[in-house]
Every structure is written in structure tokens, then in C-alpha cells.
Amino acid sequence: NAGVTQTPKFQVLKTGQSMTLQCAQDMNHNSMYWYRQDPGMGLRLIYYSASEGTTDKGEVPNGYNVSRLNKREFSLRLESAAPSQTSVYFCASSQPDNEQFFGPGTRLTVL
Amino acid sequence: GQQLNQSPQSMFIQEGEDVSMNCTSSSIFNTWLWYKQDPGEGPVLLIALYKAGELTSNGRLTAQFGITRKDSFLNISASIPSDVGIYFCAGQLTGNQFYFGTGTSLTVIP
Numbered sequence: 001n002a003g004v005t006q007t008p009k010f011q012v013l014k015t016g017q018s019m020t021l022q023c024a025q026d027m028n029h030n031s032m033y034w035y036r037q038d039p040g041m042g043l044r045l046i047y048y049s050a051s052e053g054t055t056d057k058g059e060v061p062n063g064y065n066v067s068r069l070n071k072r073e074f075s076l077r078l079e080s081a082a083p084s085q086t087s088v089y090f091c092a093s094s095q096p097d098n099e100q101f102f103g104p105g106t107r108l109t110v111l
Numbered sequence: 112g113q114q115l116n117q118s119p120q121s122m123f124i125q126e127g128e129d130v131s132m133n134c135t136s137s138s139i140f141n142t143w144l145w146y147k148q149d150p151g152e153g154p155v156l157l158i159a160l161y162k163a164g165e166l167t168s169n170g171r172l173t174a175q176f177g178i179t180r181k182d183s184f185l186n187i188s189a190s191i192p193s194d195v196g197i198y199f200c201a202g203q204l205t206g207n208q209f210y211f212g213t214g215t216s217l218t219v220i221p
Contacts, residue, residue, distance in 0.1 A: 004153075031207050042115075042199065043154070043211040050207050090153050096206050099144050102153035 002026055004103035006091050012109045013081045021076040021106050023091030029101075031094045032074035033058075034066060036087040037105075043090065049074055050096070081110045117200050117212030124190055125220050132215045133184040134200030140210075142203035143176050143183035148214075149196045157198075158185070190219050 004025045013019055025032065030051045035043040035058075045058030049068040063085060065077045074093075078085060086109050092100040117134045124130060134143070142161055146154035158169050160176035160183060167174055173186045183202075187194055200212040 033207070033209075035211075040213060042117075042213040043201075045209070048207050056207075092153075094207075097142075097203075099142070099156050099159045100201075100209060101156065102146075104153045105151075 004091055004093055004101055006103035006106050008106060010107045014111050015082060017081050018079050021089055023103060024073045025093040029093035029095050031096055033092040034076045035090045038087050083110045086110045115200060115202055115210055115212040117215055119215060121216040123218045126190060128190055130187040130190055132198060134212045135182040136202055139180040140202035140204060144201040145174050145185045146199045147196045154199055192219050192221055195219050
């Protein structure tokens with residue numbers, strides 16, 4: 001069991017570039033999440049998917065889009081990256097009403 | 112969004128000492144979770160609490176779900192160098208609604 005995997009591990013973008021962060025889980029979880037982590041601010045929810053085929057906005061969704069490709073995979077897309085999106089991005093998965101399991105993170109820098 | 116107040120923000124302790132940290136909220140949560148994050152890694156679940164008043168242990172770690180359902184604490188006994196990291200509390204309202212504290216950074220001095 002790999003748990004939750006994320007790619008890439010590191011990324012540097014220029015302002016205005018686009019990219020997609022990939023996430024996959026092998027625990028057969030229904031729910032998947034994308035968070036960003038900034039210094040002193042803890043984890044903030046960007047988007048989540050309660051089940052395959054559904055997505056919902058979290059606390060900080062502006063500038064992001066997501067796709068729940070299938071039960072295993074949940075991707076996060078930045079269409080036009082901005083310096084304010086420099087952060088560490090974590091994907092997580094869970095069964096409803098159960099604890100979340102996190103991936104190792106993607107460290108994104110936008111210049 | 113919901114605010115979870117986690118304290119202290121940072122702790123510097125001697126190896127062998129006990130550690131205590133807590134999390135409070137203005138909202139009632141159904142579940143409290145405690146995670147540890149090592150540098151460069153994702154948070155790893157330490158303890159999950161599901162009922163008000165519940166006291167749960169995991170090795171040297173003990174956590175409690177407050178009676179009011181608005182708070183939780185985590186104790187670490189006899190700290191060791193590998194306890195170093197950032198500890199996060201998280202509260203779950205229902206289903207997919209999780210809210211995280213800002214973290215407690217723990218440094219253990221050998």
C-alpha cells in the first residue's frame with residue numbers, strides 16, 4: 001500500500017504559467033481533498049471531492065480548479081499561476097466521517 | 112472558516128520532559144484529530160478521538176476530547192529527540208469538513 005501519492009514533489013513556475021498537481025490514493029477512499037500550507041497558517045482547504053464525480057469548494061478555492069478523474073485520482077490545476085500561490089500543497093483522502101490520510105506534499109514556487 | 116486556536120506556538124524542552132499542548136474552538140466538533148508533521152513530509156495521524164470525554168493513548172502520547180466538544184489536548188510523556196516536529200490538531204464537523212490548528216513546533220534538546 002502506497003497510501004496517498006503526489007507528483008511532482010517540487011515545482012518552480014513563472015507567473016502566468018499553468019500546471020497540474022496529481023494525487024492518487026490506493027485505500028479505496030471515497031473522499032479526497034486538496035490543502036495548501038503556508039507558514040503560520042496551518043492547512044487550508046482548497047477543494048474537496050466527497051465521491052467520484054463530485055467536487056466542492058473549500059476555504060480558499062480562487063485561482064484553482066480540480067478534477068476527480070476516478071475514485072483513485074484527484075488533480076489540482078493552476079491555470080495562471082501567481083506568486084501568492086507559492087505554497088506547499090497536500091492531497092488527502094478519507095472515508096466519510098473518518099480521519100484523513102495525507103500525501104507527502106508538492107512544494108510550489110511561483111516567481 | 113472555523114478558527115482553531117492551538118497553543119503553545121512553539122516549545123523547547125529537554126529530552127525526558129513531558130509535553131502538553133491544546134486546541135480550542137468556538138465551534139463544537141464531532142471528532143478531534145492530532146497529527147505530527149516532520150520536515151518535508153505530510154502530516155501523519157497520531158490519535159483520533161470520536162466521543163466527548165474520550166481519553167486515548169498511543170504509546171507515550173495521550174489525547175483527550177473535551178467534555179464541551181470545543182477543545183482537545185495532547186500530552187507526550189518522556190520526550191525523545193524523534194518527537195521533534197510540528198503537531199497539528201484538527202476538528203471535524205461532519206463528513207468532509209475538517210479544520211486545522213496553526214500547529215505547535217516542538218524542539219527536544221538532547
